[in-house]
Amino acid sequence: MNHRISGWIAHRRAKWLVLVVMLVALGGLGSFGSKLADVQENDVASFLPAEAESTQVIAKATQFADPDVIPAIVLLVREDGPQPDDLARLETLKTDIAAIPEVTGDIVGPIPSEDGVAAQLVVSLRIDPDTGWERLPDVVDELRTAAEDGAGGADVYVAGPAALGADQAKAFAGIDGILLLAAISVVVVMLLLTYRSPILWIIPLVCGVLSVFAAQGVVYLLARYADLTVNGQSAGILSVLVLGAGIDYALLLVARYREELRNTEDRHEAMAHALHRAAPAILASGSTVVVGLLCLLLAQMSSTSGLGPVAAAGIVVSLVVMLVLLPVLLVVFGRWVFWPFVPRFGDPQPAERGIWGRVGRRIAHRPRTVWVVTTLALGAFTLGVVQLDADGLSNAESFTTEQPSIVAEEKLAEHFPGGAGDPVQVVADADAGEAAAAALQDVQGISPDTVTEPVVQGDIAYVEGTLEAAPDSTSAFETIDRARDALADVPGALVGGTTAINHDVQDASAADNRLIIPIILVAVLLILALLLRALVAPLVLLATVVLSFGAALGISALVFRHVLGFEGADSSLPLYAFVFLVALGIDYNIFLMTRVREEALLHGTRRGALIGLAATGGVITSAGLVLAGTFAALGSLPIVFLAELGFAVALGVLLDTIIVRSVLVTALNLDLGRWMWWPSALFRTDGGHVSGAPDHAVAHHAADPAHPADPLAEGHPAPEHRA
Incomplete structure (x- = not known):
């Protein structure tokens, strides 16, 4: 963030104006947020692929049946x-x-x-x-x-x-309130454990909750006046995402502010420095999430394409609140909010004595062995993906608890044809009604005596037939395919109904996976390249996050099948998990690598990697635990898709923060050294070191905990530097 902007936000007098403007704006948006449920569209069509055959049938069949x-x-x-x-x-x-x-x-x-x-x-x-x-x-x-x-x-x-x-x-019912309450409970516990202060946790939490309400208000206005589609699912995910991501950004800023309070006597100046240093990483990580989410606009599924701008708007609101309101509140209340561990001017930075400093020194002894073994282990977990049956869920498989409608459906199937009460619907041109009915009668899997006479209104004919198999079974999907083939030559014929809808949803979700996942990867790679001003580091970081995603999905598949007893997964689960894990997982790499780059300019890449890990390890781990906990709150709802999504994202975030970022990325930094920054100027100078110096000498120097020049050596404090 520009020095002038950060200085203005943290200014002794200007902070009061900023505080008033922010509170008024958030209060106004929050008042609209209470109306979000009024603009939600939870009808079937709002979830479906807009151009799918079954969606077209819904539109055309309205003149034969009241929608x-x-x-x-x-x-x-x-x-x-x-x-x-x-x-x-x-x-x-x-x-x-x-x-x-x-x-x-x-x-x-x-x-x-x-x-x-x-x-x-x-x-x-x-x-x-x-x-x-x-x-x-x-x-x-x-x-x-x-x-x-x-x-x-x-x-x-x-x-x-x-x-x-x-x-x-x-x-x-009450998804917003239930999820928000569950997520807040997790956040409170994690903030208390992180700060060990009875006061400090309140400020980030208040900012996080205000972000949620304001984001709901923004989404309401977009739905009301910009034709944005919102449903119960996207509204629920919005609350969890905004609170979790917002607290992540708050943790990073507060940690940098605490560092600066030890380096700077005036708290306003300390916050200005903290914003100047931390804001670029926060903005870059938030932008990565926003870009990744906006890629969902390319999805065929209306529910998926609608989630993109809904969640992206929430992230933007969260960024504004955490980069403007949070720093103002922190400087207003002063140092005492950190009680009983108040950072004083001149206090030593404790990073070198922390657990992550020790972890870094251990990795530095054999970095190549560490990253190879870690990669192989994560790759082995990825093999569990073969257990993930993401071909959609039947009605009975969609709930985590027994539901009256599912019991009734099973009992109905015992005594009547599987598709009773849930017919296959066919529309055709008015003069092709008889041909459509005749073709439908000949379709294997349709009870011939249930095919109705065509009803004609205007230029459209309507025909129904009953499936012999359960409407949410694989056999029923195959019948829909046969019906569409049989009616292909009937003018204007389209096949719809609940079974066709579910079939089209699976096909659209599979197509979305193939299209959007590569686009997100390219978008994230470009953002990383611009941020780090290198090519090797972005490619390495992206590879580690994709590996983490694969491992998380593989472990999740094994847990779903063999521990939780879920029969399968929703067809959109891989895409949703990928978006959140890659977009959010790359956040932690951004937090780490921006600090590593900053330190590498002073100390060289290898020692910069150790300083960066020690300085950011605690806050990034805390942030990961908070985000994992908030997504795990999705499991409080009796919906298998949300429970699976929450588990997979929570697990992936923990892998990112504890294994990928702290172990794998640090080991790669130590092993590759200055090559991480190729082809930037930092690659040629490596923090002032001669680029032609033998790499093995630098590696030995960084890995030797007793070396007096090692900034993280036991008994040798880190050199003073502006963080």
Whole structure:
């Protein structure tokens, strides 16, 4: 950050103006943040690939079915066999159900099962589009209660899209509040352990929470006036990401400020120096995250492309708060907030006596052996990826706990065709309706007698058919492929429905993985090259983060399958995990390498690597623990995708901070030496050292803990330098 800007933020008098402006701005944005739920779009279409065939069917089928009407199946099962008055009882039950305000149209049934043990009623529920997501669980509960009251002792289940939607709505209910509370709890504990102060932790936490509320306000305004798509999933991830990343930035700035307080008597000047030195690394890391997230705009999946700008906006807000409000608050309150470990002017820097200084000296003895062994170990963990079945989750596999709709769906499949109540939908040109129906009847996997006569409205014909297999099974997906092949020559024919939607989602997610992952890698590489002014270091750092991602995903796959008992993974999990782990994981390398480069200008690369590790090791480890803890909070929701994402990102962040950054990158710095900075000027001078000096001599010099010139040698304090 420019000296003039940092000096203005930390100025004795100007800080009060900055404080007032920031509090007013954040308060105004926070007031809009409370309205974020009002602009969320949680309908099916808001998650789907915009150009997919099933998405087009949704748009065209609205003239045949009200988009605000969702079907529910009331299933009654009497295991001891039918009773003489069952049919009469069911007719009475239809009347009771029809009295529910949300029930619309005719109730279809009762439809008896072939085994005579069960009967079903198909009920249409009209849901207010403004309150439908929140209201749906109550409506389904009313439907279930009415059925139980009139079932005459039969077991009652409610299945179908309405029941599944109700369970999903319950799972996401209060997602923002639940995740934020869980994340705050983790942050409080980590800040207390990091600072060992009863006071200091409050300031970063307040800034983090204000960042979340302000980010929600910005996203609300973008959704309201810039047509940004927001759903419950992206809103939940926003809270976790902003709080976790914001606290990371705060930890780095506070650590640099504490260093400067030992070097500088005036706290305002100390903060100006801290901002000048720390802000470039913070801005670079934040920019990397923002660029990585914005790459998601290229995704076919609407939910994925929408997450990109939502999360990117949150990171920008977090950067502003942590680089403007946090330093102002710290200088306003003064040194005493660090009590009982108040940094005094003239105190020695403790880094050389810390654990990371000792770790660096141990690595320096055999750096090549360390990085080779570490790479092989991480590569071995990467092999676990073969256990990751990221081909999508069935409805039953989507929840971490048992859900009423899943139990009902399984019971329905016992007595009726697998796709009952969830038909394959076909639209075609008006004059091709008969051809579409005939082609659909011949498709293997479609019950021929369930194919309806075409209904024509305007220039579109509509046909339905029932799948023989469960609608979320692989067999059902194969049937959709056969149906599309069979209807390929029918003018205007498109195949949709829930099964087609899920199939298209998997295909789109796979395509997104192939497109976006390479683009993110290139974008991050360019940012690193500009920041470090070198080519070798960016390539090495990116390789280490990708290796860390592979190891995290491999270990996660083994844990998902053999420990947590998850049957598979959502098809978008690899991309989401990659974005967060590469974008966030590179943060820690940026924090380390900017400090290493700074020290290398004074001491040469090898000794600079040891100083950089010792100086940043503690704060980066704390930051990683905070971010890992906040993402782990996603596991508090009963959604398998979010639980898996939280676990994978948390594990990957821990690998980055504890293994990759502290061990692997440090060992590579020590082994490669000045070659890390090729082709920059630092490569030629290596901090003033003659570039032609034998590398082995420098390596011995850096690795010898007893050498009197080693700034991290036991008993020899680091030389004074402006941090």
